[in-house]
Every structure is written in structure tokens, then in C-alpha cells.
Amino acid sequence: MSSGLIGKKVGMTSVFDDDGNNVACTVIEAGPNVVTQVKQEEGPDGYDAVQLAFDNKKEKNTTKAMQGHFAEADSPPKQVVKEFRDFGEDVQQGDVVRVEDLFEEGETVDVVGVSKGKGFQGVVKRHGFSGVGMTTHGQSDRQRHPGSIGASADPSRVFKGLRMAGQTGGERTKIQNLTVVRILPDHDAILIKGSVPGPKSGYVELYKKTDAGA
Template sequence: MLKGLIGRKLGMTHIYDENGRMVPVTVVELGPCHVVQVRTPEKDGYYAAQIGYEPMKTQRVNKPMRGVFQKAELDKPLRHLKEFEIVDGQAASGQEVRAEHVFSEGETVKVTGVSKGKGFAGVVRRYGFAGGPMTHGSMTHRRPLSSGATGPQRVFKGKRSPGRMGGDQVTTRNLTIVKILADTNRVLIKGAVPGGRGSIVYVQKQ
């Protein structure tokens, strides 16, 4: 079966385990996804499946992609597409894949998403710089100060400076699937996953 699925982060809550301990969990709507194309070693050199998630209007898709969805015999085009490796068994175009087909409770996964954007930030917030004295006449409270030595007469690449913070692709590993709610296509993952509420995430086996 596939190595992962596409889903949408719905938010965080908590549940209680059999010992009465509170467990923080992230609720992810995982699928249902549909196989759009299958990559084979004979044609593509590797074995994988391109899956799609979330139906959309046909008129929003260009003609080449419309043909791809028609070939897979799907009723509607799918908004989000991603390839996942096929690790066990086979996949066929048009096949529906749900969370319970790929994952099991207690399984360890990694989740990839786009972190929350935090806008333009200074070095104290962005990199944890200590900053300068707040009193005694100091005029350098939160400035980055020196950008380097005068010898090279340039700023080296990678210099930590103020700039846009967040909005990066982030992968969180070693997360555990606590519960799979098959009737609502939702999974409860222990801990936090990248992104804000409503953002797209990719859940994969480790």
C-alpha cells in the first residue's frame, strides 16, 4: 500500500488514555484520497502512485490535467496532488484510499506542512539573540549590531539578520497515531504538527 496520504489539519484537542492521563492530540482529516496516476519501473523507473485530495470544479482545471483525471475515471478533478511510494501491494488509477487502509493505531509517522507565517521579525525573535542592555543609557536594545569584520568588505552568506519568519516547509518526525476515526476520515496524532488550522499536511510512514 501507499507510504502516505494527503490531509488537512483541523486543530488540536486532548483525550484521556486508559490510565486517565491527558494526551494532547492534533485532529487531521486524512483523505479520502484517490489514485490519479501510477508510476511503474518499466515506464518511469520507479514504483509510486500520484494521489489527489479534495474535489474541485472542472472549469478550474486546464485541458491537459482534465484529461489526466478523465483517464483515471474520476468524477471531479482533485485540488491537491502528491506522489507517494508504494511499499506493499499494488495501486490502480481511480482507486480510493482511506486512512485505515494505510495507517494503524499506534504507528509512528512523520508529518510535513507549511509552518505559520509570522511576518518580518528581528533577530531577537527570529534567532533568539540576547539583545543589549535595556537601561544605563544603552541605545542598542534589540539591534543585531556588527555584520562581520571589515577585512572581507562584504557580508558572508547565511548571516543571521532580520527578515521574514515562518512560512517554511517543516517536517515533524516520531509522531504517534493515537486513534483512527474511520467513519469521519479523521486521525488523532499525538502532539503538534506544522501549520495552522485548515492547512494541508502530508502524513507518511517512517
């Protein structure tokens, strides 16, 4: 992993690029993030990392331990706390990191979020099966069914890992190499080309690309 920020998905919009093309973008409120802890390899943690926190929450909904943790950084309680390795900047506990401090227009980023949960779904929606598709010979209820799942008398069982119906979505998902179209410092917002995982108001992580990859 590399340096990055925590953000919240606001929604989608579109902007015109320099060539006059209409580009669909996702608007992400990315900051300000507060540095709540700096970990060092020489210290008790044994590795280098910067802990960031984002989005205020009520003190009554925060444990005493976390209230003390945020107080050390002179910050109000936050909703989301994440660690970023190889932050690459000389930051101290209590510093505020904004979107314009880390990202530039035109560069590529990786976005991580939790995809929308879709509940229990069949094989057509979950895995893209085409279904049986035939209605001849009295076959009237098989259009979206998976078809045969067995392997005859030998081995007389269903193999593990077979693609079947089940819980869909609600998984941690990464979309790589998305382009930063606009940065709006006055709104602490970043516009990213295309879609990102999760619903509106869902939290996402923005990872800055490095030479070695994020």
C-alpha cells in the same frame, strides 16, 4: 520516502489515554485519497510511485489537461496531487485509499506541511537572540537589535550566512516520529499527538514509517 496520505489540518483537541493522561492532539482529515496514476520503473516514467489526489475542487477552476487526467481515474478534479514512493500495496488507478487502510493507532508517522508565515521578523523572534538587554549609558533603543555584525578592517565585509532579520515561516517543514493516538474511520480523521506544521485548513502529507525510515 515511503507510503502515505494527503490530509488537511482541522485543528487541535485533547483525548485521554489508557493511563488517564490528557494528551493534546492535532486532528487531520486524511482522505479519502484517490489513486490518479501509478508509475512503474519499467514504464516511460522510469521509477515506481503512486500519485494520490485529495479534496474536491470546481471543474471550472481546473485546466482541461488536468480534467482529462482525473477523468482517467474516474475521479472529480482535486485540489492537491502528490506522489508517494514505495507505496507497498498493490493499488490500481482509480482506487480509493482511506486512513484506516494505511495507519494504525500507536504507530509513529512523519508529517510534512508548510509552516505559518510570520512575515519580516527581527533576530529575537527569527533566531531566538536574547537582544542586547541593557539600557544603561544612554542605550535606550537596542534591546532587540542583533549587535555587531562586522569584522573590523579585515576582512571589511559581512560574512555570508550571518543570522539576521528577514522573512520567517512559510517553509516546507517536516516533524518526525509523531504518535498516532486515534483513528476515526467514520470521519476519515486521524489524531496525532502534538502539533504539526501549518494553519488550520492547511494541507499536510502523512508518511508511514518503515524499517528504513521515511
